[in-house]
Amino acid sequence: MSELRFDLIQGRWVIIATDRSRRPHDLRSVSQSVTEPSFCPFCPGQERRTPPEILAIGRPPNGAPNGPGWQIRVIPNKYPALSVEGDLERRGVGLFDRMRGVGAHEVVIETPEHEADLGTLPDEHLVRLLRVFRDRLADLYRDRRLKYVLIFKNQGAVAGATLAHPHSQIIATPIIPRIVAQELNQARQHFEAKERCLFCDVLNEELERDERIVLENPHFVVLAPYASRFPFELMILPRRHAAAMTAITDEELAALAGCLGEAARRLHRVLADPPYNLVFHTAPNTEAFLTKPGAWQTLPHDYHWHLEILPRLTQVAGFETGTDFYINPTAPEEATRFLREVEGAG
Amino acid sequence: MSELRFDLIQGRWVIIATDRSRRPHDLRSVSQSVTEPSFCPFCPGQERRTPPEILAIGRPPNGAPNGPGWQIRVIPNKYPALSVEGDLERRGVGLFDRMRGVGAHEVVIETPEHEADLGTLPDEHLVRLLRVFRDRLADLYRDRRLKYVLIFKNQGAVAGATLAHPHSQIIATPIIPRIVAQELNQARQHFEAKERCLFCDVLNEELERDERIVLENPHFVVLAPYASRFPFELMILPRRHAAAMTAITDEELAALAGCLGEAARRLHRVLADPPYNLVFHTAPNTEAFLTKPGAWQTLPHDYHWHLEILPRLTQVAGFETGTDFYINPTAPEEATRFLREVEGAG
Numbered sequence: 148m149s150e151l152r153f154d155l156i157q158g159r160w161v162i163i164a165t166d167r168s169r170r171p172h173d174l175r176s177v178s179q180s181v182t183e184p185s186f187c188p189f190c191p192g193q194e195r196r197t198p199p200e201i202l203a204i205g206r207p208p209n210g211a212p213n214g215p216g217w218q219i220r221v222i223p224n225k226y227p228a229l230s231v232e233g234d235l236e237r238r239g240v241g242l243f244d245r246m247r248g249v250g251a252h253e254v255v256i257e258t259p260e261h262e263a264d265l266g267t268l269p270d271e272h273l274v275r276l277l278r279v280f281r282d283r284l285a286d287l288y289r290d291r292r293l294k295y296v297l298i299f300k301n302q303g304a305v306a307g308a309t310l311a312h313p314h315s316q317i318i319a320t321p322i323i324p325r326i327v328a329q330e331l332n333q334a335r336q337h338f339e340a341k342e343r344c345l346f347c348d349v350l351n352e353e354l355e356r357d358e359r360i361v362l363e364n365p366h367f368v369v370l371a372p373y374a375s376r377f378p379f380e381l382m383i384l385p386r387r388h389a390a391a392m393t394a395i396t397d398e399e400l401a402a403l404a405g406c407l408g409e410a411a412r413r414l415h416r417v418l419a420d421p422p423y424n425l426v427f428h429t430a431p432n433t434e435a436f437l438t439k440p441g442a443w444q445t446l447p448h449d450y451h452w453h454l455e456i457l458p459r460l461t462q463v464a465g466f467e468t469g470t471d472f473y474i475n476p477t478a479p480e481e482a483t484r485f486l487r488e489v490e491g492a493g
Numbered sequence: 494m495s496e497l498r499f500d501l502i503q504g505r506w507v508i509i510a511t512d513r514s515r516r517p518h519d520l521r522s523v524s525q526s527v528t529e530p531s532f533c534p535f536c537p538g539q540e541r542r543t544p545p546e547i548l549a550i551g552r553p554p555n556g557a558p559n560g561p562g563w564q565i566r567v568i569p570n571k572y573p574a575l576s577v578e579g580d581l582e583r584r585g586v587g588l589f590d591r592m593r594g595v596g597a598h599e600v601v602i603e604t605p606e607h608e609a610d611l612g613t614l615p616d617e618h619l620v621r622l623l624r625v626f627r628d629r630l631a632d633l634y635r636d637r638r639l640k641y642v643l644i645f646k647n648q649g650a651v652a653g654a655t656l657a658h659p660h661s662q663i664i665a666t667p668i669i670p671r672i673v674a675q676e677l678n679q680a681r682q683h684f685e686a687k688e689r690c691l692f693c694d695v696l697n698e699e700l701e702r703d704e705r706i707v708l709e710n711p712h713f714v715v716l717a718p719y720a721s722r723f724p725f726e727l728m729i730l731p732r733r734h735a736a737a738m739t740a741i742t743d744e745e746l747a748a749l750a751g752c753l754g755e756a757a758r759r760l761h762r763v764l765a766d767p768p769y770n771l772v773f774h775t776a777p778n779t780e781a782f783l784t785k786p787g788a789w790q791t792l793p794h795d796y797h798w799h800l801e802i803l804p805r806l807t808q809v810a811g812f813e814t815g816t817d818f819y820i821n822p823t824a825p826e827e828a829t830r831f832l833r834e835v836e837g838a839g
Binding site for chain 2: 152153154155156157158159160161162163164165170171174228241242243297299300301306307308316318320322324325326327329330332333334337345346348349352355356372373374375376378379417418419421424425426428455457458460461462463464465466468469470471472473474475476477478479481485
């Protein structure tokens with residue numbers, strides 16, 4: 148069982164995952180390559196190599212669970228950072244604060260095709276994938292111990308992928324992670340001052356200026372954020388104000404699939420298969436949630452869910468790690484020009 | 494000239510360094526190795542390859558500037574993220590906030606020896622190096638436009654070093670970076686509640702528990718923080734409460750050099766030359782400083798300067814980048830046991 152510990156000095160929770168405890172010789176190199184085909188545990192026919200599935204999509208009606216024939220498969224992570232059993236047991240340890248590592252850690256195998264990626268999967272398949280994300284989110288939010296669910300994808304070894312087969316991860320946490328808490332606070336402050344959604348305001352400002360809009364459709368806008376941390380960073384914003392991704396309609400799902408596939412194809416064309424992280428930011432779970440010891444807030448109707456694509460083309464070094472202050476060598480306006488000029492190889 | 498832009502949604506400043514603008518083909522791979530010897534611009538005899546020096550230590554009295562004979566050399570960064578000319582020109586751009594990239598970006602060439610590192614340099618040399626850091630900090634803080642100075646070191650390619658020759662960097666910024674602002678806020682809240690320094694309290698708690706103390710001397714304590722983000726993360730805390738590193742005495746400089754060298758040797762022994770970031774956290778510059786638009790605070794006497802050593806043995810992937818929530822697979826108590834058991838090869 149892992150443990151959550153509060154960093155009193157920096158004001159953030161950390162997961163100490165003693166279950167996957169690493170001794171010095173396990174730590175001697177950060178992997179810079181991903182595991183290759185022959186024994187891929189995510190390929191069809193290898194289902195017994197993974198923990199029993201939570202959900203599978205696309206298998207024919209007579210297909211048995213944990214056999215082939217699926218189109219998308221959701222499994223528990225074999226080495227979970229957090230696990231679902233038991234109570235949080237929040238307590239103080241002298242000056243310090245801890246709780247048990249209660250949560251969930253799932254893997255979404257996005258396709259049976261080992262060589263695919265978000266840019267090569269057909270839009271209909273991306274719709275199925277996004278629907279799986281939405282449904283897992285809604286399901287995990289039934290458990291009121293889980294305050295936040297992060298859906299994310301590591302594409303490429305440099306971005307943290309350890310297996311090449313296309314997959315995403317879902318981690319449900321018993322606290323609101325700091326970046327999300329910070330976004331909630333910014334949105335709240337803006338709403339209190341102006342009675343308008345911060346994200347809607349940013350979207351309108353960007354659409355009016357039209358310097359950082361990469362692509363758009365009737366439901367979503369893909370833009371390079373004004374203060375991007377990373378070169379070619381993108382944000383995908385729904386035009387319709389909604390706090391949580393669970394509110395997405397079928398029509399919006401199709402529109403999001405279109406944007407996401409096209410954004411992936413354009414990044415691939417401009418940057419030659421870049422490593423990237425894809426993250427979903429959505430409202431936290433509960434009506435009253437704890438951002439840090441002692442600070443309860445109410446459900447943020449002023450939040451606005453969105454996706455972030457964070458290409459990993461620059462090193463996150465001492466300056467960034469020591470200050471959370473980023474140096475981005477590519478202006479988002481310049482990234483936008485490159486991404487507008489290429490058409491996706493769809 | 495680079496530009497600082499405020500991320501309204503995440504509440505943090507970002508440097509858009511358009512001077513070192515990177516086009517797509519420059520971005521196609523994150524360097525995983527460091528530049529090798531023959532043309533090292535930091536080696537003695539190559540002084541003309543760098544911008545003219547700001548400071549050099551150890552050259553004989555008759556030695557000319559920008560020639561060999563130095564022991565430590567401070568130069569402006571050839572590709573600075575921030576530069577010292579002109580006014581900040583803070584202004585709004587519609588909804589957004591920006592200022593010019595005013596600041597400083599220096600490189601400290603730590604030794605003439607290309608193959609040295611913090612663990613092999615003699616303690617007397619580390620004292621000289623730490624004195625250079627202190628003096629540069631004091632000098633840069635004379636410029637009241639500069640609100641914060643970060644001294645940091647990237648050791649190894651994975652930690653962001655692009656040249657192998659031992660060097661550190663100093664970046665002076667016109668804003669307080671978010672992690673430092675967060676530490677200041679945590680320290681302030683703790684002080685307001687208890688009229689005690691948060692860092693002194695943490696230090697006392699850790700000394701009493703003695704589970705995470707790696708080494709100590711009369712002036713400094715090296716410990717593995719309770720909520721370490723990274724495996725084998727270390728914090729070096731001065732026992733004497735002082736907000737800024739500029740307050741260090743000569744006796745304390747010698748004690749810090751001893752700790753730092755010994756910590757580097759032990760990490761090297763246990764982890765076989767790990768990549769790491771070393772960062773100095775000290776109080777910001779001014780009596781009144783701006784943490785974010787509209788929020789002025791006064792000089793934080795409740796802060797307590799310190800060093801952090803952050804080994805880079807795990808990937809910072811989508812979960813961490815998307816949430817600022819870290820998964821650490823090695824408990825700090827376990828790291829402490831390994832680091833206590835080895836003696837440095839001093």
